[in-house]
Amino acid sequence: MPLELVPVRCLTDNYAWLLHGNGKTALIDAPEAAPILAELAARGWSLDLIALTHHHADHIQAVPELVEKTGARVLGNARDAARLPPLDRAVQPGERFDLCGEEAEVIDVSGHTIGHVAFHLPASAMAFTADSLMALGCGRLFEGDAEMMWASLSRLNALPAETLVCSGHDYCRGNGAFALSVDPDNAALRQRLAETASGKRPCAPSTLAEERATNPFLRVAELRDPLGLPGESDARVFAELRARKDRF
Template sequence: MAPELVTIPCLSDNYAFLLHDPESGATALIDVPEAAPVLAELERRGWSLSDVWITHHHSDHVQGLPDILVAHDVKVTGAAADKRRLPDLDVAVSDGDSFEFAGHTVHVLDVSGHTVGHIAYHVPDATAVFTADSLMALGCGRLFEGSAAQMWASLSRLMTLPADTLVCSGHEYTAANAKFALTIDPDNKDLISRSERITEARAKGVPTVPSTLALELETNPFLRAADPDIRAALGMTDADDVDVFAEIRARKDVF
């Protein structure tokens, strides 16, 4: 039986995720922007938390952990490469590692770029990848520590996952990302339609996360550095993909 996925809005524009295995009762929490909404959702569903998986060290992804640890006896997993900046870990994992969660295999991917040591968790049985601030809905994370080449390599790895994979990213930035994307890819009919749906969803207070990888490949300009129309619009027809990506990221930084 596939694990159940729950999206939890936190803070002003963050998301945490619960992954629940119905057979064993095990429940994993991916990132902890704040504890209160997570604890409320666990209580509402009658679930006990067994695991916490951390993607990266930024406070808006870990600051709720102390209160979670008071309420639940959990195993905390995070990146070995960033162990010095993370809360105390019970399990330190590295790129290419796999571990088991209630009989479901979890693959660890290094997706450095936003930070160095940022990881994603791919759970094929849930058809989901938890990307936090690497690949985001219609965007990607700002390059606070890594290079454009690192982020492009990370995104390129994520692009090879099955197209129906749910991209569980860490923020509700999608409406702003859509406005920017239309400046880069204005004639993309899929993007135009998606932007309209995003506006409708946000007007109703409905999250736009998760999305699917297929949708990101069709509409997310940060994944479309090889697209001839985008290259032409940027005046970079013969440039390397990394350079095209870097230009898109630079334009977003000042948008």
Template sequence: MPATVHTIRCLTDNYAYLVQASGQTVLIDAPEAAPILAGLDRIGGRLDAILLTHHHDDHIQAVPRIVAATGAQVWGNGADAHRLPPLDRALSAGTDVAACGETVAVLDVPGHTVGHVAFHFPASGLVFTADSLMALGCGRLFEGTAAQMWDSLSRLAALPDDTLVCSGHDYCRGNGAFALSVDPGNAALRARLDAVTAGQRPCSPATLAEEKATNPFLRARDLARPDEDPLAAFARLRAGKDGFRG
């Protein structure tokens, strides 16, 4: 059976995710303990592991409290272990790990940080992308380069279109405003934003097909100027978002 995903709103605009299948529960990122522990109480079951995508505080700061309350193991990128909470299992980007009854791919997605990973549950059609591919956007390039992020996004975009993209933040208002500023004729984008604004659907998750139709960073080829290759268009768009005040 495919895994069940429970979206947990944390802090002001973070998402964490509880994933359940085959008698196992794992948590993707740990921004805030109270809502995560409350969510765990609602769905029942023991928390087996916390899977960390990257080292930023708003994704790891609740690890100690959650571990103390649940005894869960902590899994993360071994190459970035010096910036993560103590790891019970050091993962290697580009390899697989067993979780929730399926083989989960640990994807190397640098750009936002150089040690960022995503977790792809192919049997369940899920990918947890945190601050790499985001709802209607992508993470700011704090450590990596535009080329690294474009490569990361391109590899994520190659996953099956029906993959459900579970990203790390609800930045729909800002991301959506920027997307409209560079892609004003995109009817799919307007329809998605209208549905989110009306409360008919959340910002995240969304299918990869929907992100590819509405996310300007995945549409860099379509939004490129005549003299730009896709990487140059992506770099221009990412720089434009950094300075956007709409």
């Protein structure tokens, strides 16, 4: 059976993700302790593991309180350990580890930061992408460059189409407005935005198939000519899209 997935809204627009199954509970990223502890208490779950995607404060700042109150172990990228809270388990991109009784794969998704990782659970068809691939968008390039981020998105885009993309923020309004500005004739995008605006569906999670159909940063092949970049590489088209989003 797939693991039970619970999104937890934190701060103003962050997502944390609780996973439960096989008698274990894990948390992906720790933006704010109170809503996470409340969700755990409401479900009668104890927290066993906190898996961290990257070092930004809005993804790690609740770790000390959560560890103190739950005794959870902390896992993160060995290559970024100096900028993360103390790790009980340091992993490397390409490594696999046990998460609630399932095998999880660590994927390098550097770009937003150097050392950003995603976690893919093939059996439950979930990927926790934080600020790399996001709902209708992708993260800003604070530390990496466009070529690096395009390589990271390409690794994620190679996952099965049914994979649930569990990203780190609800930026659907801004991301959706930008997507519509560069892809105005996309019927699937318009439908997704309408459903999100009406409350029929949340911003995240979404399937990778939905992101391929509506997220401009995965649609560089379709947008190459409309952007006036015929013959340019995918990475070059992505760079133009990212630059336009930064100015949007």
